[in-house]
Amino acid sequence: MSAAYAVSDCWTMTRRELAHWARQPVQVAVGLVFPVMMLVMFGYLVGGGRTVPGDYVDFLVPGMLTLTMVFGLEGTMTAVTRDLDKGVVDRFRSMPMTDGAVLVGRAAADMLQSAAGLLVMTGVGYAMGWRAHGGPAAFAGALGLLLLLRFAMLWAGIFLALVAGRPELVQSVQILVWPFGFLSNAFASPDSMPGWLGAAVEWNPMSATATAVRELFGNPGGEPGWVTAAVLWPLALLALFFPLAVRRFRRLGA
Amino acid sequence: MTEGGEAILMEDVHKRYGEKRALAGLDLAVRRGTVHGLLGPNGAGKTTAVRVLATLLRYDGGLVRVAGHDVREEAARVRRRIGLLGQHAALDEALSGRQNLEMFGRLFHLGARGARARADELLERFGLAGTGRTPAARYSGGMRRRLDLAASLLTEPEVLFLDEPTTGLDPRGRGEVWESVRSLVDGGTTVLLTTQYLEEADRLADRISVVDGGRVVAEGTPGELKTRAGRDRIDVVVRDADRLDEAVRVLPFAPGETAVDRDRRLVSAPVRDRMAALAETVRALEAAGIEAEDVALRRPTLDEAFLRLTGADARRGEEAAA
Numbered sequence A: 001m002s003a004a005y006a007v008s009d010c011w012t013m014t015r016r017e018l019a020h021w022a023r024q025p026v027q028v029a030v031g032l033v034f035p036v037m038m039l040v041m042f043g044y045l046v047g048g049g050r051t052v053p054g055d056y057v058d059f060l061v062p063g064m065l066t067l068t069m070v071f072g073l074e075g076t077m078t079a080v081t082r083d084l085d086k087g088v089v090d091r092f093r094s095m096p097m098t099d100g101a102v103l104v105g106r107a108a109a110d111m112l113q114s115a116a117g118l119l120v121m122t123g124v125g126y127a128m129g130w131r132a133h134g135g136p137a138a139f140a141g142a143l144g145l146l147l148l149l150r151f152a153m154l155w156a157g158i159f160l161a162l163v164a165g166r167p168e169l170v171q172s173v174q175i176l177v178w179p180f181g182f183l184s185n186a187f188a189s190p191d192s193m194p195g196w197l198g199a200a201v202e203w204n205p206m207s208a209t210a211t212a213v214r215e216l217f218g219n220p221g222g223e224p225g226w227v228t229a230a231v232l233w234p235l236a237l238l239a240l241f242f243p244l245a246v247r248r249f250r251r252l253g254a
Numbered sequence B: 001m002t003e004g005g006e007a008i009l010m011e012d013v014h015k016r017y018g019e020k021r022a023l024a025g026l027d028l029a030v031r032r033g034t035v036h037g038l039l040g041p042n043g044a045g046k047t048t049a050v051r052v053l054a055t056l057l058r059y060d061g062g063l064v065r066v067a068g069h070d071v072r073e074e075a076a077r078v079r080r081r082i083g084l085l086g087q088h089a090a091l092d093e094a095l096s097g098r099q100n101l102e103m104f105g106r107l108f109h110l111g112a113r114g115a116r117a118r119a120d121e122l123l124e125r126f127g128l129a130g131t132g133r134t135p136a137a138r139y140s141g142g143m144r145r146r147l148d149l150a151a152s153l154l155t156e157p158e159v160l161f162l163d164e165p166t167t168g169l170d171p172r173g174r175g176e177v178w179e180s181v182r183s184l185v186d187g188g189t190t191v192l193l194t195t196q197y198l199e200e201a202d203r204l205a206d207r208i209s210v211v212d213g214g215r216v217v218a219e220g221t222p223g224e225l226k227t228r229a230g231r232d233r234i235d236v237v238v239r240d241a242d243r244l245d246e247a248v249r250v251l252p253f254a255p256g257e258t259a260v261d262r263d264r265r266l267v268s269a270p271v272r273d274r275m276a277a278l279a280e281t282v283r284a285l286e287a288a289g290i291e292a293e294d295v296a297l298r299r300p301t302l303d304e305a306f307l308r309l310t311g312a313d314a315r316r317g318e319e320a321a322a
């Protein structure tokens, strides 16, 4: 099987996901609006009494962007299990197509959606008074780090979905994502937490991305030197989950 | 392709799910260009066998070759030569029929234009040309089945697997599927068809394997199977349970074909000549002084013949275990 076929198969599978969007514009819109709602809610309702340096909106927006990347895992898992449940994957697997093209299609679509989500959220953040001060290159770098985190979480999501198998089981795995998301510095600075909690939060890969992104945006809560961690953490997750996911998909019939 | 011309070959194939043995030494040989029926009750292992053949399921032991290629070692080669209509729809139901067929066509590397042309052709052929943008989820059961069948025929496969292709279809839908299968076979395709309907196997299949408990319990042409398993039977109910064994000894039945049901004090055997068998039976019982409660001739239906073939194996299994 040539490389041209591989590219064509991956593109066909990506088009399939885009065709799903065209069929369900409302669902796509809801997917974009939900994180915006969270942002607005935290910004205006919870925001008041936080002990974080500087303006809370400037602190919150990078945190929410990071959190959205992590929670994207849920959508990925749901989509993968729904596919497995429907039997269409059986047809894909009985065809002479490239191994893993199904997963690549999923990944490409989810990345596109996340990129769109980031743009919408930064726009709403801007309207709420958030400002990035780091210049265009740093801004692009921050978005890159966020998407890298999403990409790593995406493959973790694919793997977990393939392991869980059924949509019912996905829900139980999803619950585990919540503490991971909230035990981070997305909403509050670790300095304001009890010692042990603060330590856990500092070691959360998500906190690395949030801190680095804050630094690149020139927002409060950023610290120099975190960009490396924000690159290495997702790469480590990818190195673990990407092969696991592809292997698991290949061995579905075992 | 080997000179033997077997399009499908399974030898002593085993598959278990945990403790459950789904295939227990299944043997199957299907000549090129023929239709082979895999007939069996629920849980017999039909779907498991098809999934193994279609490279979807790993098996534990044995040999499996499709179109001359080993399904384990040369899965990619096998996949280029097969079509699959699974027991459950294998479609993207959020998409229209056309979108489904074009997508699968591209994945078969027909190219964008080729895939579109082929989709047109198949939609027309399966009476789905007017479905437009309607997602397959809103199709009727019969339409979905036809779309699924169309998807499995995209490349005019060398070997086609049909897992209960007509279950849930009305008589008209069933007739349409049968029609399609026949025209395919005229074109040289080898078809393996699983079904629970004897009538379907009878109409379509050149040969039938009756499967039960993950093994083939009978194999032959539909005609052979009917005469073998569907012969008239004579049932003798003995009054005194203690004399059942004696009755078995004196009755003029072939030992291998005689079935004994102790609870019902019943001896049963297939017969060739109805009247002669009846007379001989009565004479033998009288001579031995065994009192019979009932002696009856029965003509089994096709379904009974099938049940007997599969049930006979269950009894044999029990004896082996005892």
Ligand SMILES: Nc1ncnc2c1ncn2[C@@H]1O[C@H](COP(=O)(O)OP(=O)(O)OP(=O)(O)O)[C@@H](O)[C@H]1O
Residues within 6 Å of the ligand: B017, B020, B021, B022, B040, B041, B042, B043, B044, B045, B046, B047, B048, B049, B087, B196
């Ligand atoms: N994924 C699975 N996990 C556990 N057991 C299974 C699984 N799939 C099938 N089985 C079992 O294996 C046996 C064979 O199943 P299979 O689906 O092959 O039967 P079948 O002949 O296709 O039946 P049906 O006519 O109901 O479709 C059954 O006892 C079934 O319960």
Ligand SMILES: [Mg+2]
Residues within 6 Å of the ligand: B046, B047, B048, B087, B163
């Ligand atoms: Mg089945």
